[in-house]
Amino acid sequence: MNIVILAAGLGKRMHSKLPKVLQKVAGKPMLAHVLETARRIPGDNRIVVVLGHGMQQVKQALDLSSETCAVQDRQLGTGHALKCALAHLNPQEPTLVLYGDVPFISGETLERFVSQTQDKALGILTVRLADPTGYGRIVRQDGAVARIVEERDATPQQKAIGEVNTGIMLLPAGRVGPWLEALPCANAQGEYYLTDVVGLAVSEGCAICTTQVADALEVAGANSKEQLAALERGYQRMKARALMASGTTLVDPERIDIRGTLSCESDVEIDVGCVFEGDVRLAQDVRVGPYVYLKDAEIGPGTEILPFSHIEGARVGASCRIGPFARIRPGTELEGQNHIGDFVEIKKSRIGLQSKVNHLSYIGDTDMGRKVNIGAGTITCNYDGLNKFRTTIGSEAFIGSGTELVAPVAVGDGATVGAGTTLTRDAPAGKLTVGRARQTTVEGWVRPEKRQKG
Secondary structure, three states, X not given: OEEEEEXXXXXXXXXXXXXXXXXXXXXXXXXXXXXXXXXXXXXXXXXXXXXXXXXXXXXXXXXXXXXXXXXXXXXXXXXXXXXXXXXXOOXXXXXXXXXXXXXXXXXXXXXXXXXXXXOOOEXXXXXEOOOOOOOOEEEEXXXXXXXXXXXXHOOHHHHOOOEEEEEEEEEOOOOHHHHHHOOOOOOOOOOOOHHXXXXXXXXXXXXXXXXXXXXXXXXXXXXXXXXXXXXXXXXXHHHHHHHHHXXXXXXXXXXXXXXXXXXXXXXXXXXOOEEXXXXXXXXXXXXXXXXXXXXXXXXXXXXXXXXXXXEEOOEEOOOOEEOOOOEEOOOOEEOOOOEEEEOOEEEOOEEOOOOEEXXXXXXXXXXXXXXXXXXXXXXXXXXXXXXXXXXXXXXXXXXXXXXXXXXXXXXXXXXXXXXXXXXXXOEOXXXXXXXXXXXXXXXXXXXXXXXXXX
């Protein structure tokens, strides 16, 4: 099957330097959603993307290495856009037409549409809308499709029709070229409408099959920022409903943003304003506080993430308590029962079972054992301006507040490092190590005062 994605539009109403199909919804450009769906359709399919405005931007932003790109230099309608792809199509195969600004069409719907369209028939995906304003109406005679009439060309009686064309079509093999050559442009816009192939099919006695999509969100497009926002909210509502149906508690389903995949086990609770990107997995009994950001993270059972925390590219074990205002960066692994407190940042580190980093600390490039206590204001100095070095902290070590660990350095099992220490050599196991500058009081010293301006 040929799959053609029409993505050449300018998108004037977006008022943006980005081409319309690069406008983001659910965390990705609209065209990226369509490409992912097209790539998942079973079969030996040939995908052609028709580009025009901002072609180089689109190519740079998206991986189109496995697709063929056709060029529509002038935007003269959907029929003209498909004609620009003709040279890249296999005429012996049917052609499925998709749109780069209709991001949420599902693979399941498309597979059902293709399977329900008879061999050598013209397939039209339709939807029934309470308010069909702006859409081409499906005009039927004796139940059969006679033609599609665009909004600007419709009579008042035709505008009252609720069944509309989604634009998604399946054109039979051998018909695409002749039909596109025969398309008229006698309409209000002087454009070549792909929908006019319906009239040509009827005149030639070609069977027309329609499949109706159940959820209008799947076939909704966006031509303006307002419509883009409506798409976003519709998508988030759909995701929220699915989560709640599987047992997840959402404090307010209107205030959640899923920009990737979010999987939740039983009895997960998510508060308001949370953002999920990439692949996020929440085990049973996880509680996520308000305004938490999670990206490519795996959170173990019973863990609580307090407000305004940020976790990316990390694996968090069971029964941890994180935040508020904690930042867990890529490459971090918390083994479990860890306390990571307010204004703590951890990067590319392994934190052993039951170890705690409770306040105002930075732990980077560190291997930490079990039951370690890190005092407030502790910093691992892991970067010398050129290279990164690792710090090792043994099990049951105690690091006093305000300590600087200058890597590469190791703290032995059960060692204690006194508060305010700058550790530049290894601290032996089971002993107290203190490294402070000598405290001095300077007699007779007077604090300088600012001179009064004359």
